[in-house]
Amino acid sequence: MNGAMLFGLVAAALVGVGLYGLIVNPQPLRKILAFNVIGSGVFLLFGVIARRGAAAGLGGDPVPQALLITGIVVAFSATAIAVTVLLRLFEETGTTTLASAVPPPAAGPGPGQDQAGE
Amino acid sequence: MIVDAVYAAPALLILSLGIYSTIVRDTFSATVGFIAYGLLLTVAWVQLHGVDVALTEAAIGGGLTGLLLVRASARLRPTEALARAEAPGGAMRLLAGLMAGGVFVVLAIAVLSLPDPAPTLAPQAAEHMASLGVGNPITAVLLAYRAMDTMLEAIVLLLALIGVWSLAPDRVWGGRPGPRYNADPEGILAFIARVLPPVGIIVGIYIFWIGADHPGGKFQGATIVAAMWLLTMMAGLADAPPINRRWVRILLVAGPAVFVAVGVAGALTAGAFLGYPEGWAKPLILVIEFALMPSLALTLGLIMAGTPERPAAP
Numbered sequence: 001m002n003g004a005m006l007f008g009l010v011a012a013a014l015v016g017v018g019l020y021g022l023i024v025n026p027q028p029l030r031k032i033l034a035f036n037v038i039g040s041g042v043f044l045l046f047g048v049i050a051r052r053g054a055a056a057g058l059g060g061d062p063v064p065q066a067l068l069i070t071g072i073v074v075a076f077s078a079t080a081i082a083v084t085v086l087l088r089l090f091e092e093t094g095t096t097t098l099a100s101a102v103p104p105p106a107a108g109p110g111p112g113q114d115q116a117g118e
Numbered sequence: 119m120i121v122d123a124v125y126a127a128p129a130l131l132i133l134s135l136g137i138y139s140t141i142v143r144d145t146f147s148a149t150v151g152f153i154a155y156g157l158l159l160t161v162a163w164v165q166l167h168g169v170d171v172a173l174t175e176a177a178i179g180g181g182l183t184g185l186l187l188v189r190a191s192a193r194l195r196p197t198e199a200l201a202r203a204e205a206p207g208g209a210m211r212l213l214a215g216l217m218a219g220g221v222f223v224v225l226a227i228a229v230l231s232l233p234d235p236a237p238t239l240a241p242q243a244a245e246h247m248a249s250l251g252v253g254n255p256i257t258a259v260l261l262a263y264r265a266m267d268t269m270l271e272a273i274v275l276l277l278a279l280i281g282v283w284s285l286a287p288d289r290v291w292g293g294r295p296g297p298r299y300n301a302d303p304e305g306i307l308a309f310i311a312r313v314l315p316p317v318g319i320i321v322g323i324y325i326f327w328i329g330a331d332h333p334g335g336k337f338q339g340a341t342i343v344a345a346m347w348l349l350t351m352m353a354g355l356a357d358a359p360p361i362n363r364r365w366v367r368i369l370l371v372a373g374p375a376v377f378v379a380v381g382v383a384g385a386l387t388a389g390a391f392l393g394y395p396e397g398w399a400k401p402l403i404l405v406i407e408f409a410l411m412p413s414l415a416l417t418l419g420l421i422m423a424g425t426p427e428r429p430a431a432p
Contacts, residue, residue, distance in 0.1 A: 002125075003122055003124070003125030003165060004166060004229070004263055005229065006125050006126065006129050007125065007129055007162055007165070007166060008229035008230075008232075009226055009228075009229060009230075010129045010132055010133050010162075010242065011225075011229070011313065012222050012225035012226040012229055013133055013136075013222050013226075014132070014133065014136050015221060015222065015225055016218040016219060016221050016222030016225070016393060017133075017136050017137050017140050017218065018136070018140065019214075019217065019218045019221055020140065020214050020215055020217075020218035021140035021141070022209075023206075023214035023217070023218075024205070024210065024211050024214050025140070026201050026202075026204035026205055026206070027145060027194075027197065029145055029149075029187065029190055029191055029194055030140075030148060032187070033139060033140075033148055033149065033187055034140055034154055034185060036146075036152070036179075036187075036254060037136050037139065037140060037152075037155075037355060040136075040156075040159060040179065041136075041154075041174075041384075043171075043175075043179075044159070044162060045229065047162075047166045047168050047171060047227070048229070049232070049236070050166070050168060051166040051167055051168070052232065052236035052238075053236045053237065053238030053239070053240055054167065055236070055238045055240040055241055056241065057128040057244065058167075058244060058255055059167025059168075059169045060240075061238045061239055061240045061243075061258045062239075062240060062243045062255035062256045062258070063239040063240075063243060063259055063263070064265070065168045065170060065171050065256050065259075066256045066259035066260045066264055066267070067264070067267065068168070068171045068174075069170060069171060069256070069260065069335075069337060070176045070260075070264075070267045070268065070271045071174060072171070072174045072179050073174070073178055073271050073274070073337055074271060074272050074274050075179070075183075076178045076179070076182055077275055077277070077278035077421070078278070079183050079186060079187075080186060080278050080282060080356060080421045080422075081278055081281045083186050083187065083190045084281070084282045084285050085285060086190065086194070086258075086427055087190055087193060087194070087424075088285045088425065090193070090194055090197065092317075094196075095197060095200065095392050096194060096197045096201075097197075097200060097201070097204065099204055102192050103326045105179060107289070109121055
């Protein structure tokens, strides 16, 4: 087994670890973090595939590597939106629980701010 | 068979830190672990001969994403106690563990049975690099063969910023993002925020400029410049601009707009959207990179600054 293959196995394990965290952590922020762990596992796996495609004097196949850079930036964009939505939810309701039985707010919905995000 | 320690050590550390940030009780510790995890991943990328990816992972994957998570975990600290009470029971954990283990086994089998010799597009990418006048094969791919991805990526960042802004409450719409930071003006943070940015901005622009021929590029460079801006903001030396300022809006769309304009010009002169006429590839790639860099730095900085929280008033 060579080094690239070892990283391939680590990548597979990271996807598993992230999936476990996504399911068992009740906090949304931890779910976002776990999702990023899954994402980095997928990226690493793709990086291993790029490394195996080394040819023409290049250390790795540049096409998957270029796609990875795009992927990392897009994953950051999605994380930024998710974290912002979460912070806004906390600001509005004072809680971030995902439980289905949410205690009703004291005085109905917020004053006309429900459409603010549309 | 024994694997070389330069592969085994980072692999083991990455896996341990990934597990740590997933299962540790305290959310703040988890986010700090995630930053270390991101930095260690860059070592793996260097081992995999993906130095460009390593730079992106360090700057965006570990750095900016990590900062987002750390700051959010500090704000969400009051929710910790309630969340602990919601932790699922043993049966649920066991099922989740079995499922995660199953996914790992399937992926591991897939990794071990990858085709040999591996399929590759490297020869095709290398073949046309000379005609593009670009020495870095990844820049060549990003701006020539897969320019559409790069354009959409810049637009995705812009859409993310619009998404972040659109969460602003009505009363502060058009106002300044995030809280006003008040650091001790004599403190270490303010000191670093004065000393580091001149160096950081030069490093950022260097990584941007070198990207044509060596590892680096606009996204990595723009992230470093944006990080320097964030540092001065967090030290209270600078403030984020109100988001309704015209110069902010113009600078944000300038880069993607130039990219689209070059693409449309390519459709007219070279017969394909984002095609470059013969001999014009290098100058046009430079035009796109130069136009995108400031827009990207501002977009990343404002995404990190967050939703408007204060009215724009003077």
